[in-house]
Amino acid sequence: MAKDKKLVEAITSMDTDFAQWYTDVVKKAELIDYSSVKGCMVIKPAGYAIWENIQNELDRRFKETGVENVYMPMFIPESLLQKEKDHVEGFAPEVAWVTHGGLNPLQERMCVRPTSETLFCDFYANDIQSYRDLPKCYNQWCSVVRWEKETRPFLRSREFLWQEGHTAHATAGEAEERTIQMLNLYADFCEEVLAMPVVRGKKTDKEKFAGAEATYTIEALMHDGKALQSGTSHNFGDGFAKAFDIQYTDRDNKLQYVHQTSWGMTTRLIGAIIMVHGDDSGLVLPPRIAPAQVMVIPIQQHKEGVLDKAAELRDILKKAGIRVKMDDSEKSPGWKFSEQEMRGIPIRVELGPKDIEAGKCVLVRRDTREKIECTLDQVAETAERLLQDIQKDMYARAKEHLESHISEVKSYAAFKDAVENKPGFIRAMWCGSEQCEVKIKEDTTATSRCMPLKEEAAVSDVCVCCGKPAHKLVYWGKAY
């Protein structure tokens, strides 16, 4: 059919070229536009609204755990960045430098924050005096800049939006507790709100954050079987405290170093939503994060009464607490259907003269395309039920995809075969040496994603790479 052909031209099929499919969806769903600066994107209303919903939901959850929002400067003097050795080595290659103020060279150059550990530490060093000042649980919503070589919308841009939480605690135990608490908060958010199942785990030393004692991560699996690190939570121990001299006086009048954490989630999550739920017709948004949950599309809207009735329907849905929009533009209905699908709006309501006469309307699920007829007086409850079903079903499908893309291997040959032929996570034992980790990466391009937090039965008792005794279970995979 000619019409199908047009759709196919608009969005490349996932199976043909996943990377191109992703780019097409990002553009056709009008989430972003490219800007004139490489790697910096214009986030358009449809994309920003998703981010706002992510923000609102995360922010609410943070505050329930006692977190307060603050704002730090965006510039970091070079001397401040230099204070923690590992940290500066990790970030120096990708920071942007400000060298002039107006026409005059600065005495000391400053970088645009790639992350704000150093700023928070500098602040905490003065602000924290006594055990009574602890814990400090601050978070900031901001953008950061990392001068990436290769960029992709949402997944890796030179400037991206995120939140970074930075806490300071009296004891190592408290810091570890907060680190895990935030990791679980992230995971729950992904699963409950984004309908995106994740693997929770700890990073190996090689993969951990620059300057951290331990890094925890949630790893999601994209539709093409590649992993995406979707959120991280770091325990810094007292490393930064010692570098920045953040000390407090305890109850016994002794000076102690604080123990710190930091944790972050970014606009990359939008990329994850696209690649976990999207299909060949475009974006598919989980109802809980969708800016518009229902789109009302009038058919033959020029006919007497159609628009009025459609508006009435919209108002009923709105009153029921559903985020609803009506497309009364002069495009043809077919156009509007495609548009709604590309944008991933969970439910479309079709209403035309025939429906009005019969006192009915048609609801269409974005995820399954299933059509449900219902009487006009039942539209709100039908839509509410459908939204819940969609949210639940999307999670179930993503969960099924994740679980069916985990291979368990005992030998190196099987490992290589899995990387080649079974996209997804690979569960395999590891001896703990960085050598093996590097070798695996060189041989297969797969990296260690994480060591699962949850106790899982050992796959074998020897390292999948070197064959030496091993007791660490690692999830491996190709990653974005």
Place this chain on the structure above:
RNA sequence: CGAUGCGUGGCUCAGCUUGGUAGAGCGCUGCGUUCGGGACGCAGAGGUCGCAGGUUCAAAUCCUGUCGCAUCGACCA
């Protein structure tokens, strides 16, 4: 930073080999007919061909330089 590709109306591109003063489709504007899976007719608007030099009577086209963007690798959320 390496490899590849691309810069021509808002978008996708043709034209470049062989130099002669810019085209198509889509989109946009107006009017009319349409409307249950990207409708159609008619009439319009819109481009110093990425930038800078050079060659030439004449450059989108040839030469030199330069900038930018995309995709793929190494590094990273």
